[in-house]
Structure formats: structure tokens, C-alpha cells
Amino acid sequence: MAKDRTVHYDGPAGGWGSLRGIATVFGKEWATPLATETLARQNKPGGFMCVSCSWAKPAAHHPFEFCENGAKATLWELTSHRCTPDFFARHSLTELRRWRDHDLEHQGRLTHPMRYDPATDRYVPCGWDEAFSAIGRELRAIDPKSSVFYTSGRASLETAYLYQLFARLYGHNNLPDSSNMCHETTSVALKKVIGASVGTVVFDDLSNCDAMFFFGQNTGSNSPRFLHPLQEAAKRGVKIVTFNPVRERGLESFTNPQNPVEMLTGRETAISSQYHQLRPAGDIAAVLGICKHVFAADDAAKQKGRRVLDVDFIAQHTRGLDAFEKMVRATPWETIERESGLSRKVIEAAAQVYVEADRVTAFYGMGLTQHRHGFENVAMLVNMLLLKGNIGREGTGISPVRGHSNVQGQRTVGIAEKPELVPLDKLAQQFNFEPPRDKGMNTVEVCEGILAGRVKAFIGLGGNFVRAIPDHGRMEKAWSGMRLTVQVATKLNRSHLVHGEVAYLLPCLGRTEEDMQASGPQAVSMEDTFSNILGSKGRRKPASEHLRSEVAIVAGMAKATLPMNNKVTWDRWVADYALIRDLIAETYPEEFHNFNARMWTPGGFYRGNSARERIWKTQSGKADFTVPKTLSAAGFEDAPGRYRLITLRSNDQFNTTIYGYSDRLRGIEGRRDVLLINPGEMRRNGLREGQVVSLVSDAQDGIEREVTGLTVTPFALPDGCLGAYYPEMNPLIAVAHHDEQSGTPAAKSVPVRIRPGGKAAGGKPGESAGAPA
Structure with missing residues (x-):
């Protein structure tokens, strides 16, 4: 505890704590002794690409090119535990639904294809041909547009391409993916304002910028390998300015586990030169304040015959500055301070760093995208960069730090519910069919369709959809109304226990494992957060002889x-994945020409970005300044007793995968059933540390939503907000609470109230604390 009695962590990100975290998972999973050899090949040319985050795999790699969470993900896959038919024979699905997320996945790798038996409420083994035949029969019996083909972010480019082709040949564009839940706001906003739906920064820009601005991104837990270039930047004097309601250790201090001197001496590198804890959903106001200072600095510079604004860039490459500038100048500082939760003084200090820097990069995560007005968050950050021409020059640009390994790449090769994003005419020519042209369902629309009974079939290619979506309680009840559910996975998770009338659980190879097909061992490919395409090849013996690849x-x-x-030759493609890459190159020749020849390029081959070249594929043909319609991204008004809930991921999880109960970088150990709140708010509410309370939704839609059994824990957060863990808080998020333009669930500012009382849940709020037999 600190002197103010808040829970916290004093150590740096990285260091011995990171190594202990890896060792803990290694011990629990009893991973193969060959795991160290596998880790040595991770994220390196000729090796396999991490199944965790999508951070760059640089050509000039470190001896160990993996982070704590990347190592955990690999060890989690290489576990010696097996989830066999015997396990399912011992446990009904009703019983398993009472288990914790961690305990389900801890049972190990799935080994056999399984079908749901309603008579016994158990999964029973089945043959692959039996499963495929039944799935095909069920799909043929329904309207294709009543089915959904979901994919998580880990499937390869080859798998994703075939999956979207399957969907469109079948007759629908219902292809939601995990991007819908996190960075769809990015895809919509960047596409509209700069004409490219992904970030413009490349890895080398990190070595050539003068300043970095971070908004709502937890580097230490979500992309720890980013800490290496951040440390190098800080050491060479780059100013790193961070805006985040939560103080995240990875953006405060780092000890490099690969540096013996730092490990032996405990030497730390301070990362952020400024760290500002703004209100949740206060980013629009904070960035507008930065822009207000930039205009004032430009006014002063003009008196001396100079300019702060890049007037040549603005004149040649942008549109809409006048309306934006008018709005910024008319907004009083009092309003900016109220909405951002920051003082004019600290905003101007951050803005002065921007004024003085020649080359600026801006990074953000779901702290910007997951709000009702997330679009305005991202568009406002673009406004700031455009003022000084910080897009399209070396050492500049905007960079959404993507989460799952290939979530960006899947969109690149056609996983999209929006037909205008896919070259349908080209697909029609290649495969001699007429693709559907109507818009498909995104994640929120899928949820609405299931609640309304319109969705009849759901196929999940990886992921944990039921656990990851909003309105968890309502969605689970409605899920059984579907006729068919199919889940493709490596390990058991909550989504596999909530099923339709006909249900199949199909186990697949992991990325670390050898994929042997008729033409020999196969490789796959993926796209990193910087738009580089990389090859990946597993070498480990598969966990079971009954596994099949996702492609198969x-x-x-x-x-x-x-x-x-005759144009669709599934067996040939399964036999040789190089043929699938030839198809991708034919569909997307500009980005994937000579795909097979280039896929092993060290560091990957860059597929290009029009905005980086200052080619603006927008309606106006230029980069567009936009005027925000609000200064708060929350989408709801403040009211007495109403809080803005931030959902958080711990240091010991990746997305919905819970590796353990240690959130080391926040100082929380052994539990997840906590409600984080600052001591001042505790006093004002008459709450005491350790008190058990409930959170209730304040969505004002007439639907009761509640999560019970949360232990009050003092934590350094701004006034008016609370923190608690994802996905446990998903029952509190209404399906309708999403970004207005992209549909991304608004999980970073959820309206809630505290209700005193409630029984402790034993580590995982909202569900019973089951234990494995």
C-alpha cells in the first residue's frame, strides 16, 4: 500500500517480475521441455509468429524476441494437459458453466472432435466426416443470411481468405471478427479522414521521431515488446507524453530483461516524461486543448515572421481547417478543463512538447476506440497531427496498436461485413459466382439478431465470442435459441458451453505445431500492426493425432x-497452402504480388499505406479536419451516483484468456473480483476497503444488469470513475452502448452505480467458483 492507501506496484515493467510470470505459467502447464527451443524461434525469420499481440517482428531481432505475455501464450499452447473425451464424460455442460474461465482453459488442449448430446448434456466424440456432414446439412437447411461466420484475431491469412470465400459462396457477408470489438472505430475513422483504414507508422519511424504521444494504451501488458524501442527512444531524449485515466507501469518505468546490467543492478528507465490521468472519455477535450495551444503558439510565431502550423502541408493536403480552428478558438478553457479532468497548465505543458517537436508519432489503444464517441476521439487525434504535417513523413504518423496477432490481416484479405471493402467483382471472376452485395452483420448486429431470434447458425473460428461480447447475461440466455453452433478451438472456453440445438466443438492445430499436408509441412502468414506480412511455420508435434488445421x-x-x-478446389488448397497465397495475390495484386516469394522476408514485406504516401483516398481527395460534435466521448451525462466504469485487462491475461490471478503491474494478487476506486470517492460514498458491493448498470433502458461480489479496493483513479476486470464486467454493458459510427462496444466508459452489499464471488464476479475435478 502507498501512503494514500492505494493498491499499486512500485517496480518497473519487465525485470525479474516478468521472468517470474513466465516461469509460473511454465510450471502450471508442464509445458514440453522443448518449449525453450520453441520460444527461441518465436517472432524470428523462419520461425513461428506469436499467437498473442500483433507487434512488429523486426528483421534485426533480439536474442529472445518475445515478451512475458507472448511467452505465456506459447506455453499455454504447448501445455502437457489434455482435455479428452474422458473429461467431457465426467462433466456435464451445466456443471462446467459454473467453472472459472481459467479453470476451463487449464484443462489443456482439446484432442478430439466432439458433438453435443442433449440427452446427457455432454460433449461426446464424433468423427470428422460425421461433423462436417452434419454441419453442411444444417447450413443447407437455413437461409444463408441467418448464419454468422465469426473469426478471432489468430487465424492465418490463408485460413481467413478461405473462410470469407466460404461465406460468400454460401451466400452472406455476415463476417464479424474481433476487430468489431476493439479497433473497428479505427477502421471507420481513419478511412473517413485520411483514406486508409490502418495506421501510417512503420517500425523505423520509432527511431526517427522527436516526440511520442500515447492515448489509452497499456503497453506493459498488451504489447510489452514495444517497451524495447520505447526505452531506446527515452534514452535518446525523445519526449513521451501519455494520457490515460490509469497509471500503467509499462509507460512509467522499464527494466530490460535482456540486459544483464539492468537485471543485476535493478536499473530502470523512465518512459513517459509527462503522464496525465484524464477522465475516462475526456480525450477529445484534452486533444482539443493541445490544438488550442498550438493555434496560440502559431499566433505568437506569426508576430516574429515564423509559423508553428505546417501551412504548406495544410494548403496542399488538407480540407476543413477553418471550421475546425473556429470551433477550437471558441471553446473556453473552463469547458476543456471540466470535460478532460485536467488543468490548462498540464495540457499546455503537453502541447508545448508537440509545438517544439519536428516529428511526432501518436499511439492509441482501446482507451480511444471503445466509447460512444470513439470516432471523434480518433478523428481529433488526426486533427492534431495534421496541424503540423505529422502524417506522411519519416518519423511521424498515427498508430493504433492492434491487439490479437492477425486481426488486422484478416480484414486485409476479406473478413469484412462491409461489401465495399472487398473486391467482390474480382472474387466473382476468379471463382465464377455472384457474391452477395448486401451489408452483413457486425458483432453488435449479431448480438441484436440473436436476441431477436433472427440468427439461426453461428460458426466461431477461434476466440471466445460469448464471453467477449456485451450484455453477457442476456446473450447467454438467447444463445440456445439458435439451431446450429460450431466452435473451432485449441482449448476449452466459456463459449463452448453455451450452444445451439446442434453443436460441434472442433479441435485445431496451434501455430507452434507442425502442419503436415499432402505436399509436405505447411507454413502460414499474418500481418503485424505496421502492415508487414510475415511467414510462420510450426515444428512441434501436434497435441493429438486427431487435430486438423484451421485451413482443413x-x-x-x-x-x-x-x-x-470447378473453380473452387478445396482439396488442392488444403494440400498446398502456397496455392491459397497465389489466390490472395490474384485478388489483391497491389499488396500481395509475388506473395510466396516474399513471405519469408526478414521483418516481413510491407503491403503499403496510401496515407503514408500522402495519397488521400477520401471523398474529398484530401486529409479531412473534422469538427467534433461533443467534448465527451462517453455518450451519457454525469449524474449524482453515476460512475464511468473502465473495463481493464490484467497483467496475467490476454483478451478473454486468464493465465492466472496475478495483476503484478497494478499490485493486485490472487483475485479478480475487485472494484477499483480512489480513496476520495470511497470516503464520499461511505465505503471501506474490503467491503463487498455490487455494480448495477445505469443504462436507462429498463433492463436490469448487475455484477455482484466485488471487493472495494483503493486505487489511483480520477474522480467519477471506477475500474474492474474484463470480461467479468461485460454483463453491465448494454448491447446498444457502442460507438455511434463503428458499432464498437463502449467498454471504456460504462454508466454504472454502486450498490452496497452482496456475497463475495471467490475470484470471478458474476459466476460460481467451480474447481476442476
């Missing part, structure tokens, strides 16, 4: 569902 599973379902088409 997609092809097996498609063959059983679709009529014959």
Missing part, C-alpha cells in the same frame, strides 16, 4: 455445404 476444417465444412464448382 474450413475446407471440410465448405465442401459439405456448397455445390460443386
